[in-house]
Amino acid sequence: MLSREALSGYDLKGWMERPVGFFWEARHSQIYPELARLEAAGMVSHELVEQEGRPDKKVYEITPVGLEALKGWVVAPLEPRGARDELVLKAYSLWLADPEKALALFREHERLHEERLRRYEETNAWMEREWGDDLDLPGSPHFASYAALRRGILNERGYVEWCGWVVNRLKAGGGLSESG
Amino acid sequence: MLSREALSGYDLKGWMERPVGFFWEARHSQIYPELARLEAAGMVSHELVEQEGRPDKKVYEITPVGLEALKGWVVAPLEPRGARDELVLKAYSLWLADPEKALALFREHERLHEERLRRYEETNAWMEREWGDDLDLPGSPHFASYAALRRGILNERGYVEWCGWVVNRLKAGGGLSESG
DNA sequence: TAACCCATGTAAACGGTTACATGATTTC
DNA sequence: GAAATCATGTAACCGTTTACATGGGTTA
Secondary structure (H helix, E strand, C coil): CCCCCCCCCHHHHHHHHHCHCCCCCCCCCHHHHHHHHHHHCCCEEEECCCCCCCCCEEEECCCCCCHHHHHHHCCCCCCCCCCCHHHHHHCCCHCCCCCCHHHHHHHHHHHHHHHHHHHHHHHHCCCCCCCHHHCCEEEEEHHHHHHHHHHHHHHHHHHHHHHHHHHHHHCCCCEEECCC | CCCCCEEEEHHHHHHHCHHHCCCCCCCHHHHHHHHHHHHCCEEEEEEEEEECCCEEEEEEEECCCHHHHHHHHHHHCCCCCCCCCHHHHHHHHHHHHHHHHHHEEEHHHHHHHHHHHHHHHHHHHHHHHHHHHHHHHHHHHHHHHHHHHHHHHHHHHHHHHHHHHHHHHHHHHHCCCCCC
């Protein structure tokens, strides 16, 4: 985020909510110590900006050292972490569940992911309208934002489809495995 | 897992690798203390099984108390955690990357997820062949395993598609945002 | 004889969350 | 008068990972 523009800890927290929150999140209690740590490592530096009518803020920018480190990290090899999705974990124990309650749970999550998908697709449309040709240029930050969003959309689509599938099976469902 | 059959810590570790590892993972260093904790809480109990030619083992089974707790947990509400996918995080900084190296990274992950997808689909075919009609019964553990696997498949499909999309953009890519 | 499987644990470190803590300004 | 926004931090806790630790049996 700091490679795109200079931001305060509070700004970073805000970015975490909307565009970046689609694929990463962090609380302010993680952000502030991390900024201090990065500054001690020479990756970022800050400037105190005095404001009127609101608290002063520390605006951070990335240093040349930090930028080089970031560039290295981007293309560094990465072994994919094993997935950890609690709803899928619940699905694995679904055979033990009260069918009514299970149905409600999966319907709720279907709705939730449909809502997310809708928001992502709105953002997608906004990006295409607003940023147009930049989205074809891999050297543009707009392209990078768009790429991250695309992943979110495909993920949510799959999730909605899956929840729908589970809901249908539960609705049709023949009760327990042996009894009628 | 213990609600399906009685297992040792080592067995649980094994299950984590193949069928369960598709959606959850845990190291043995987490499993053993957790079993002890669950036993202290009355959720599971163990029996020492002596073996010849190999170390003795502790076989754990779920208690009635544990089973009730599990049934409650399955249908308990769950607020979805924000996604944390490091490759998507890298994608967000892709505009800073050496295009050659970025291409290699995403090609590698495309391959990796294609491979996973293939394995999942093989397992899927195996389940349909082997378990047949059980897969329609929400009260059957086979149905639950199948449901969890379905999520993995949809996820991998989306991932492969996304990596392919990024690779294509990088191949076509017009270099930096302003220069030629 | 080296590597791998079976089998079970502990200790230190790390990343992240929740809760604690403060306080002025603006909006409802 | 209450709630939300702006703004920054710390402390305790918790789940997880990495590394440490042991040791017999089997397979290549």
